[in-house]
Amino acid sequence: MSEQKISEASGPVAAAPVRRDPLALVVRFQSLIGLVVVAIGGIIFSPRRHGEILFLNPDNIANIVRAVSETGIIAIGMTFVIITAGIDLSVGAVLGLSSVVTASMMISGGFGLIPTILAVLVMGIVFGAIQGTISTRFRLEPFIVTLAGLQAARGLALVVSGNQYINISYGEGPGLAPPVFAVLGERLFNNTVPVATLVFVVFAAIATIVLNTTRFGRYVFAVGGNERAARISGVPVSMVKISVYAITGFAAALAGIVHAGQFNFGSANDGMGYELTAIAAVVIGGTSLFGGAGSMVGTVAGTIMLGALANILQLNNITPAMQLLATAAIIVLAAVLQSLVRRREGLGR
Amino acid sequence: MSAPLLSVTGAVKRFGGVQALRGVDFDLKAGEVHALLGENGAGKSTLMNLLSGVYTPDEGEIRIDGKPVTFNNPREAQAAGIATIFQELDLVPSLDVAANLFLGRELMRPGGLLDVPAMRREAKKRLEAIELAIDPARLVADLSIGQRQVVAIVKALSYASRVLIMDEPTAALTVGEVERLFDIMRKLAATGVGIVYISHRLEEVPEIADRVTVMRDGRVAGVTEPNAPQSELVRLLVGRPLDELYPQRAQSAGRTLLSLKDASFRLARESAGWQPPSGISLEVRAGEIVGLAGIMGAGRTELLSALYGTGLAGRWEGGVAVDGKPVKLSSIGAARDAGIAFVTDDRRGSGLMLRMAVGLNLVMSVIRRISPAGLMSASRQADAIKQSFGQFDIRPKNPDIAVGALSGGNQQKVVLAKEILGNPRLLLLDEPTRGVDVGAKGEIYARLRQLAAQGLGILVASSEMPELIGLCDRIVVLRQGRNVAEFIGGVDEHTVLAAANGREA
Numbered sequence: 014m015s016e017q018k019i020s021e022a023s024g025p026v027a028a029a030p031v032r033r034d035p036l037a038l039v040v041r042f043q044s045l046i047g048l049v050v051v052a053i054g055g056i057i058f059s060p061r062r063h064g065e066i067l068f069l070n071p072d073n074i075a076n077i078v079r080a081v082s083e084t085g086i087i088a089i090g091m092t093f094v095i096i097t098a099g100i101d102l103s104v105g106a107v108l109g110l111s112s113v114v115t116a117s118m119m120i121s122g123g124f125g126l127i128p129t130i131l132a133v134l135v136m137g138i139v140f141g142a143i144q145g146t147i148s149t150r151f152r153l154e155p156f157i158v159t160l161a162g163l164q165a166a167r168g169l170a171l172v173v174s175g176n177q178y179i180n181i182s183y184g185e186g187p188g189l190a191p192p193v194f195a196v197l198g199e200r201l202f203n204n205t206v207p208v209a210t211l212v213f214v215v216f217a218a219i220a221t222i223v224l225n226t227t228r229f230g231r232y233v234f235a236v237g238g239n240e241r242a243a244r245i246s247g248v249p250v251s252m253v254k255i256s257v258y259a260i261t262g263f264a265a266a267l268a269g270i271v272h273a274g275q276f277n278f279g280s281a282n283d284g285m286g287y288e289l290t291a292i293a294a295v296v297i298g299g300t301s302l303f304g305g306a307g308s309m310v311g312t313v314a315g316t317i318m319l320g321a322l323a324n325i326l327q328l329n330n331i332t333p334a335m336q337l338l339a340t341a342a343i344i345v346l347a348a349v350l351q352s353l354v355r356r357r358e359g360l361g362r
Numbered sequence: 363m364s365a366p367l368l369s370v371t372g373a374v375k376r377f378g379g380v381q382a383l384r385g386v387d388f389d390l391k392a393g394e395v396h397a398l399l400g401e402n403g404a405g406k407s408t409l410m411n412l413l414s415g416v417y418t419p420d421e422g423e424i425r426i427d428g429k430p431v432t433f434n435n436p437r438e439a440q441a442a443g444i445a446t447i448f449q450e451l452d453l454v455p456s457l458d459v460a461a462n463l464f465l466g467r468e469l470m471r472p473g474g475l476l477d478v479p480a481m482r483r484e485a486k487k488r489l490e491a492i493e494l495a496i497d498p499a500r501l502v503a504d505l506s507i508g509q510r511q512v513v514a515i516v517k518a519l520s521y522a523s524r525v526l527i528m529d530e531p532t533a534a535l536t537v538g539e540v541e542r543l544f545d546i547m548r549k550l551a552a553t554g555v556g557i558v559y560i561s562h563r564l565e566e567v568p569e570i571a572d573r574v575t576v577m578r579d580g581r582v583a584g585v586t587e588p589n590a591p592q593s594e595l596v597r598l599l600v601g602r603p604l605d606e607l608y609p610q611r612a613q614s615a616g617r618t619l620l621s622l623k624d625a626s627f628r629l630a631r632e633s634a635g636w637q638p639p640s641g642i643s644l645e646v647r648a649g650e651i652v653g654l655a656g657i658m659g660a661g662r663t664e665l666l667s668a669l670y671g672t673g674l675a676g677r678w679e680g681g682v683a684v685d686g687k688p689v690k691l692s693s694i695g696a697a698r699d700a701g702i703a704f705v706t707d708d709r710r711g712s713g714l715m716l717r718m719a720v721g722l723n724l725v726m727s728v729i730r731r732i733s734p735a736g737l738m739s740a741s742r743q744a745d746a747i748k749q750s751f752g753q754f755d756i757r758p759k760n761p762d763i764a765v766g767a768l769s770g771g772n773q774q775k776v777v778l779a780k781e782i783l784g785n786p787r788l789l790l791l792d793e794p795t796r797g798v799d800v801g802a803k804g805e806i807y808a809r810l811r812q813l814a815a816q817g818l819g820i821l822v823a824s825s826e827m828p829e830l831i832g833l834c835d836r837i838v839v840l841r842q843g844r845n846v847a848e849f850i851g852g853v854d855e856h857t858v859l860a861a862a863n864g865r866e867a
Binding site for chain 1: 670672694695698704706711712713714715716717718722726727729730733736737738780
């Protein structure tokens with residue numbers, strides 16, 4: 014369901030108010046509700062030290078939102094693609110490629126910060142647009158095109174890096190990155206807000222506006238709602254599809270830059286599996302894999318919820334294996350809830 | 363007199379606050395074809411679902427051979443001998459006919475292997491029992507819709523064999539296939555099977571039914587003979603006489619909006635079963651509703667989709683002009699720029715975003731207009747939605763619910779309203795009332811006539827001859843992609859049919 018509410022604006026048309034299905038409301042805000050539930054659970058089950066709830070410790074909160082910023086940025090882009098009923102599996106690999114290119118441009122290439130960032134972002138956009146173009150031009154499933162894209166990006170990253178970590182050293186002069194780049198690993202405002210999180214939040218805010226208030230955003234919903242109907246209505250379907258893959262490419266490149274800045278190196282093998290975490294966050298956020306319905310706020314909440322859940326499990330020294338199982342259960346729960354609502358509305362089977 | 367094969371007395375069914383059935387009595391005799399008619403929402407699907415065990419009644423009872431029964435699920439209804447064939451046939455297209463017939467009850471060899479030859483033999487026997495020569499090894503995907511329908515019947519009958527409930531079985535069939543289906547139904551009835559036949563098509567009723575029950579507003583409006591006059595059936599269906607299903611014709615027509623002069627659509631690649639316009643000449647003037655008649659495959663749909671750019675790739679040759687200007691009409695964008703709008707015959711597949719809200723669907727073709735500088739304007743969107751709700755009586759009057767939850771008639775109004783919002787000069791309609799109930803049909807016809815009176819030109823393709831004759835000012839008959847005859851609206855049906863089939867009237 015789109016976040017947009019029509020009846021408020023349409024005045025006398027909405028003569029007959031329909032009873033809202035409570036389950037539909039739960040699903041509409043499922044990721045926010047989930048986030049609240051996880052937060053409460055976090056408080057209850059959090060280990061305490063000297064009476065302090067460790068889960069609520071500002072450092073811990075900052076850690077949670079910092080840890081999810083990269084997959085969060087990717088999930089924001091992924092939301093556009095999934096609303097068009099597509100999928101982009103290449104994002105994790107593009108993140109790896111982007112971290113490598115960022116590091117090598119500054120360290121071996123001697124490029125400045127701004128040219129490097131611009132070049133990497135353009136590379137991400139072009140990479141995504143090429144995948145979108147191949148998929149629309151040859152009518153291929155995005156699944157298969159971006160699976161190939163994943164391999165291509167990893168391959169390119171290995172070529173660029175020579176399968177080595179490219180460490181980023183800071184300073185003035187050739188072979189060194191400008192010290193300001195290291196800010197991506199730091200916190201601002203009295204050492205409270207991680208810069209990586211700020212990038213995530215700003216990107217999410219812009220994406221929310223684009224999705225919900227622009228013509229392009231409406232086209233995205235239309236293409237996912239029914240591609241043929243959209244085409245007949247004059248929506249430039251191919252342009253929209255190419256654009257959403259350019260957006261995921263941009264998001265993955267942005268995440269790659271943040272990754273390089275946070276960890277001070279570029280690595281061809283980083284970002285593995287990020288695409289799946291991002292898809293999980295999007296689905297938990299209430300966006301339908303069938304397309305045509307979704308919400309950016311949901312994706313952000315879904316991302317943070319997954320991070321908070323991992324955090325509380327870690328705080329209690331629960332094994333990574335159990336963390337995976339918990340994530341699995343949440344994905345299934347989110348999907349089941351959505352399916353139930355579809356069936357109640359008489360739209361699913 | 364012995365008890366009827368199947369009877370329902372005083373059936374009541376509520377869904378939340380909605381009373382779908384308000385005390386329905388219905389009975390079916392062995393060997394009878396009993397037609398069940400009703401508009402969308404009249405309760406016939408609910409009744410069908412009670413009989414087939416999908417729902418249980420809140421009040422009232424179901425009897426078989428006079429003995430009360432309760433079905434908690436479709437399996438129990440099947441066990442009692444009631445088989446139901448839903449509109450969406452539950453066949454697996456990628457499996458062969460025999461595999462479909464035995465799906466879930468496969469014949470096995472010892473050791474847990476499928477006994478394919480035995481299943482094929484048995485399938486062949488069952489198909490031949492109703493004189494249908496389909497190779498049981500063929501994939502269902504390769505069968506025509508009519509053949510699939512028959513396979514579904516055979517499958518249903520192999521579960522249960524006393525009562526057959528058929529929901530709109532002829533909706534997707536050609537005339538020839540309908541005849542075959544009716545033959546099969548008569549044969550089955552002759553063996554003592556009772557058939558409940560649910561349909562929208564009034565004209566089929568006298569041909570196949572022995573008795574007719576008409577439902578309205580969750581009640582039985584009347585039980586009549588099948589050869590009751592159509593006007594009587596329509597009165598029962600809608601609860602009032604419907605003398606004015608078709609509006610008055612236009613007084614005069616204005617300037618020429620669409621002109622085809624010996625125009626052909628050259629396909630980039632030939633395609634079997636797609637009859638492109640070839641050497642067609644016709645005109646649509648402002649204020650006029652022009653109908654396209656023709657048998658299946660005459661090229662009605664193909665003409666509309668070639669004009670709008672949704673069909674196969676190709677280009678127009680010969681004289682094609684819109685509003686006096688020669689045009690190429692090479693793409694959807696070109697057609698829209700020329701002021702042409704198109705309403706597809708497949709509203710669920712290519713007309714609507716079913717899971718999206720009614721309001722969002724309505725503004726779909728005017729997104730550009732309501733998003734100045736690329737930003738969606740909530741007030742312009744609200745105005746557009748209001749305008750559509752003012753033009754069409756879309757129910758429920760709520761733009762926020764998913765369009766897929768609306769009835770067929772209301773969905774069709776949404777598709778129409780959507781295109782009309784774009785202020786086209788020329789409207790192309792393909793089967794504008796397919797699967798739409800009589801009441802909504804009347805409203806759609808009246809609205810189309812009103813729009814024409816305001817200067818819109820309308821070109822409508824339809825396989826329903828009475829609709830063309832009643833609605834249109836002129837009817838152009840197509841055969842093999844070209845116009846072979848033209849009649850003034852109100853002409854008698856046989857004359858048009860004769861021209862469509864290439865015979866002298």
